[in-house]
Every structure is written in structure tokens, then in C-alpha cells.
Amino acid sequence: MLRLHSYWRSSAVYRVRIALNLKGLDYETVGHDLRTDQQSTPAYKAINPQGLVPALDDGDHILTQSVAILEWLEETHPNPPLLPKAPIDRAHVRALVSAVVADIHPLNNLRIQKYLKAEFGADQAALDAWCRRWIASGFDAIEELIGRHGAGFAFGDRPTLADCCLVPQVLNAGRVNLDLAPWPLIRAVNQACLDLPAFARAQPQHQPDADPPADA
Known part of the structure; x- marks a missing residue:
């Protein structure tokens, strides 16, 4: 099960949720309230040193930065494709x-x-x-x-x-x-x-x- 470190209003996380849904992938959401700086705690910075969301944990690796995650999803789960062929x-x-x-x-x-x-x-x-x-x-x-x-x-x-x-x-x-x-x-x-x-x-x-x- 993929684990998505999230804040519900974050547009960067929203991008990743859309791609996960389009790819038909199941994931668990772990919320971090940016309004109260939960992303700045030592526990979360051990996950993502930038103290930002999203972070995506696939069980073996933790990926950060929404565009890097989107590209990884496209490369590891190519169907349906979210990039054209040419x-x-x-x-x-x-x-x-x-x-x-x-x-x-x-x-x-x-x-x-x-x-x-x-x-x-x-x-x-x-x-x-x-x-x-x-x-x-x-x-x-x-x-x-x-x-x-x-x-x-x-x-x-x-x-x-x-x-x-x-x-x-x-x-x-x-x-x-x-x-x-x-x-x-x-x-x-x-x-x-x-x-x-x-x-x-x-x-x-x-x-x-x-x-x-x-x-x-």
C-alpha cells in the first residue's frame, strides 16, 4: 500500500492524488496540518527533510516533490499514460x-x-x-x-x-x-x-x- 503524506488543502498533494486515482492505485493518506506546522516536526522531517508535502512512501523508498512523484508514477505505472508518446x-x-x-x-x-x-x-x-x-x-x-x-x-x-x-x-x-x-x-x-x-x-x-x- 502506498502511503501519501498530505495536507488536504495542498495543491501539490492534490496533483498527486489525481494521478494516483487516474492510475487506479490504492493509497493511505497521512495528514499533516500545515496551519499548525506539523510538517516541521522532527518526526516528519525524518521523512522529508524539506518539511513539505507531499511525500510518497512505497514501502521501500520515500519520494518527495510533486512533479518527481508524478514522473515516477508515470514510469512505474505507465497505464493509463499521462504523457503522450511523441x-x-x-x-x-x-x-x-x-x-x-x-x-x-x-x-x-x-x-x-x-x-x-x-x-x-x-x-x-x-x-x-x-x-x-x-x-x-x-x-x-x-x-x-x-x-x-x-x-x-x-x-x-x-x-x-x-x-x-x-x-x-x-x-x-x-x-x-x-x-x-x-x-x-x-x-x-x-x-x-x-x-x-x-x-x-x-x-x-x-x-x-x-x-x-x-x-x-
Whole structure:
């Protein structure tokens, strides 16, 4: 049984959950609440020295960094494939992945927001505006790339690693009240993905370590 070290709201973990579900792999979730710095404990840093989620334990090895985990899953469990066959097409998918995980997400994740708040006195409105700025910039480029290469999904007519990364970022955009009207292709891809059970089951609110509903 694979063991996924997680925080339910983490978009990096969300990417991995989607891929695990698409591959049809069973896994156990171990939650670490980033809001209370559970990822910084000595016990967790013995698992992942970076003190970040996700980490994936296959019983013999512990893998870290979401993209490395996604690539490992693709190499060790190639069906169904989440990368196209042609090298040039793989490069296009990896470019879409990088547009999210290298250009958008690092500027908006929780530890950056904590730093902006602590060091510069940013309130929630300022933090949300900061996030909207960088998500919008990235979405402008991704919308263009989907227009070039998409055919129902971010690349082509079936889910790839690009969709595994894009869908969590769309959720993050909603959390900071970013109006998605300027990006109809991203909206359509996101909906096509969420219509698939593998994506729907991976949503944060369905995870065992999720907060209970507000009206529970």
C-alpha cells in the first residue's frame, strides 16, 4: 500500500492524488496540518527533510516533490499514460506543468503568504490581491497554450500530467476570488476533468484529513 503524506488543502498533494486515482492505485493518506506546522516536526522531517508535502512512501523508498512523484508514477505505472508518446508532445505537456508548478504556485503557497504577512504586514486582502496577480499572469499563458494544443483537455483529448497540475490551481484561483471569465478554455478543461471520477474523488473536501463542513 502506498502511503501519501498530505495536507488536504495542498495543491501539490492534490496533483498527486489525481494521478494516483487516474492510475487506479490504492493509497493511505497521512495528514499533516500545515496551519499548525506539523510538517516541521522532527518526526516528519525524518521523512522529508524539506518539511513539505507531499511525500510518497512505497514501502521501500520515500519520494518527495510533486512533479518527481508524478514522473515516477508515470514510469512505474505507465497505464493509463499521462504523457503522450511523441517527445515533442511530452515537452509541450511538461511546459504546461512547469507553467503551474514553477511559475504560479511557488509565489502563492502558504509559506510565502505567511512570510508576506509576518515581514510586511500584508492583510488578507493584500495577500489575495498578490495571489490573483500571479495566477492571472500564468493563466494568460496557459490559455494560449491550451488553444494551441488542447482538444478537450489541457493537451489533446485525454488527461495528462498538465491537467493534474492545472485543476488544483483553478481551485486556488477560486479561493482568492479570481474571476475566471477571461479564460474560457481553462474553465472548460477544469470542468471536463472534474466530470471524471478520478478528479472528483481527489478534491480536497473529500479527503480523510479535511476539515468538517462548516454546517456539520
